[in-house]
Amino acid sequence: MITLTLREPPPVPLEADVLSPDTIAPLTIDEIRALPVQLGKRQRRLDDFFAVEGEPSDEVEIHGDVRRVKWIGRGMTRGVLRIRGGAGMHLGSAMAGGTIEVWGDAGDWLGAEMSGGLIHVHGNAGGQIGAAYRGAPSGMTDGVVVVDGSAGLEVGMRMKRGTIVVGGMVRDFAGLQMKGGTIVLRDGAELRTGAWMNRGTIISLKPIALLPTFAFAAAYNPTFLRLYARRLAPLGCALPYDDQQGRYQRYTGDSAVPGRGEILVWQPRG
Amino acid sequence: MPEGRKGRTMVLVDIRETPSAKAADIFLQIRPGKDFELATTLRALVKGQHVDAGRVAETGVAVERLQEIVDRMKRARFGVIFFGMGVSMTRGKHMNSAAILSLTAEMNAFTKFVCMPMRGHGNVTGADVVLRWTTGYPFGIDLSRGYPRFNPGEFSTVDLLVRGDNDAALVLGADPGATMPQPGIDHLARIPTIVLDPKVTHTSRLARVHITTAVTGVSARGTAYRMDEIPLPLRPALVSPYPTDEEVIRRIRQAVAAKPAWTPAPATLKGSPYTSDTGRRL
Numbered sequence: 253m254i255t256l257t258l259r260e261p262p263p264v265p266l267e268a269d270v271l272s273p274d275t276i277a278p279l280t281i282d283e284i285r286a287l288p289v290q291l292g293k294r295q296r297r298l299d300d301f302f303a304v305e306g307e308p309s310d311e312v313e314i315h316g317d318v319r320r321v322k323w324i325g326r327g328m329t330r331g332v333l334r335i336r337g338g339a340g341m342h343l344g345s346a347m348a349g350g351t352i353e354v355w356g357d358a359g360d361w362l363g364a365e366m367s368g369g370l371i372h373v374h375g376n377a378g379g380q381i382g383a384a385y386r387g388a389p390s391g392m393t394d395g396v397v398v399v400d401g402s403a404g405l406e407v408g409m410r411m412k413r414g415t416i417v418v419g420g421m422v423r424d425f426a427g428l429q430m431k432g433g434t435i436v437l438r439d440g441a442e443l444r445t446g447a448w449m450n451r452g453t454i455i456s457l458k459p460i461a462l463l464p465t466f467a468f469a470a471a472y473n474p475t476f477l478r479l480y481a482r483r484l485a486p487l488g489c490a491l492p493y494d495d496q497q498g499r500y501q502r503y504t505g506d507s508a509v510p511g512r513g514e515i516l517v518w519q520p521r522g
Numbered sequence: 523m524p525e526g527r528k529g530r531t532m533v534l535v536d537i538r539e540t541p542s543a544k545a546a547d548i549f550l551q552i553r554p555g556k557d558f559e560l561a562t563t564l565r566a567l568v569k570g571q572h573v574d575a576g577r578v579a580e581t582g583v584a585v586e587r588l589q590e591i592v593d594r595m596k597r598a599r600f601g602v603i604f605f606g607m608g609v610s611m612t613r614g615k616h617m618n619s620a621a622i623l624s625l626t627a628e629m630n631a632f633t634k635f636v637c638m639p640m641r642g643h644g645n646v647t648g649a650d651v652v653l654r655w656t657t658g659y660p661f662g663i664d665l666s667r668g669y670p671r672f673n674p675g676e677f678s679t680v681d682l683l684v685r686g687d688n689d690a691a692l693v694l695g696a697d698p699g700a701t702m703p704q705p706g707i708d709h710l711a712r713i714p715t716i717v718l719d720p721k722v723t724h725t726s727r728l729a730r731v732h733i734t735t736a737v738t739g740v741s742a743r744g745t746a747y748r749m750d751e752i753p754l755p756l757r758p759a760l761v762s763p764y765p766t767d768e769e770v771i772r773r774i775r776q777a778v779a780a781k782p783a784w785t786p787a788p789a790t791l792k793g794s795p796y797t798s799d800t801g802r803r804l
Contacts, residue, residue, distance in 0.1 A: 265687050292689075293666040320687075341676060360675060379675070386672060425617060444558060444614065464559060464577035464585075465566045507571035508562045 253309050256302040258316025264292050269323035273310035273331025325352050344371045363397045371397045379404030382411045398487050408435045417489045427454045448506050449513035457518045466505035473499055556581040558614040561621035567592045596632045603637035641749055644695055648747035683709045691715045699725030718767050733770055736762035
């Protein structure tokens with residue numbers, strides 16, 4: 253395992269897309285220390301900011317407050333990345349495989365345009381989780397993002413496939429222009445959830461405010477939720493699906509597009 | 523223009539009855555913070571889609587009223603939507619603007635429609651236009667990698683300042699000290715801030731350096747872009763003892779260019795697998 257410890261938080265954001273198992277695993281310790289990172293417009297060495305220790309492997313652990321370090325785990329395809337102390341923007345952006353686990357908060361664009369793998373944030377996350385970058389047609393195409401805390405604006409914007417689970421409150425525009433995939437909101441959302449969605453599923457376990465362009469369709473317990481519940485249970489996310497406990501109100505929209513997405517709002521029995 | 527004003531219909535949408543309401547033919551009073559809901563409902567109605575009447579009523583306007591407006595818009599031969607900061611600076615921000623833009627684009631399936639933002643003080647349109655033809659993007663641009671990267675929210679001024687991401691600021695033709703959220707203002711006061719302005723602004727008071735410049739259009743020549751992006755040459759009427767913005771920036775650039783290069787010596791990066799001599803990707 254390779255351990256990187258932040259010496260002190262950088263004065264301005266540090267762009268360190270080299271911090272991924274794919275880049276680090278085949279290198280010697282000295283080569284890892286010499287990896288280039290970008291501080292403002294200056295290129296610097298990785299060991300200017302991080303103390304690097306351990307044996308080369310595709311298990312990487314990062315210690316320290318790296319909330320100002322951007323692009324960690326960019327495009328990673330394998331291995332494990334553990335971050336103890338928060339992460340900056342674009343964590344796991346375009347990742348295709350492997351696991352990222354964060355004990356702390358993550359910034360905006362978490363797992364943006366990812367195509368596989370698992371990201372688990374034990375704290376809060378920023379906005380644009382699994383989203384498409386500005387001007388890009390689609391966001392994440394596969395993989396799972398789990399956030400135990402709250403999340404920001406435009407969660408899952410233009411996502412195509414994959415799953416996002418948020419434990420806490422989500423801010424406005426969750427599932428904006430969604431094209432597919434699943435967003436699970438365990439504690440509900442603020443406003444404009446599912447705005448302009450085309451397809452895909454948003455599951456909310458709490459009542460949420462809906463746009464006028466969503467229409468009530470049915471109250472039922474979709475069969476596929478049993479499969480989802482089984483898949484998400486090991487990640488600490490329990491989904492109710494039992495008729496004895498309650499039912500889901502299904503709303504379709506957004507008719508402004510017009511789209512055929514669905515918002516399922518859990519309603520406990522009684 | 524046949525019939526002049528009489529042949530035209532003006533619809534005003536606002537949260538309160540402003541003096542403009544008297545000039546309008548139809549006034550729609552909506553509840554604050556419902557711009558996105560209203561524009562999205564209009565988009566659905568334009569396509570003849572179903573909307574939930576109860577939730578439409580929460581915007582402050584009944585669905586029948588909106589249907590009338592949509593029918594009127596479709597009947598028009600040339601429609602224009604003007605929108606101001608009440609749309610773009612309230613909750614939802616860029617998505618409120620995006621809703622107006624989408625509505626306008628979709629109206630063109632029926633008739634000619636355009637929209638135009640009503641800009642705030644200063645030559646905002648000019649800044650957008652010039653940044654667009656120099657970098658390809660209107661704002662929120664980062665050039666630290668040597669090429670433009672566009673990401674509002676990451677590189678836009680207010681977000682940079684509120685997060686405290688920058689360690690210096692050059693303020694030109696703006697007064698962020700009067701309009702930014704408090705954490706942003708605190709950060710401007712914390713870092714070396716340089717202000718170029720003809721007068722002492724709120725930002726100058728918290729800046730390290732204030733450079734007084736000549737007023738463009740009064741005592742300095744320049745170009746202003748009208749709201750419809752027409753460039754207008756400005757000729758000075760008076761002589762100013764102060765230098766122009768352009769001259770100050772040119773002299774700062776000359777002084778910066780005279781400083782030693784910032785690039786690290788190749789030795790410090792030696793052994794990096796990312797340097798080209800190992801043949802791997804840069």
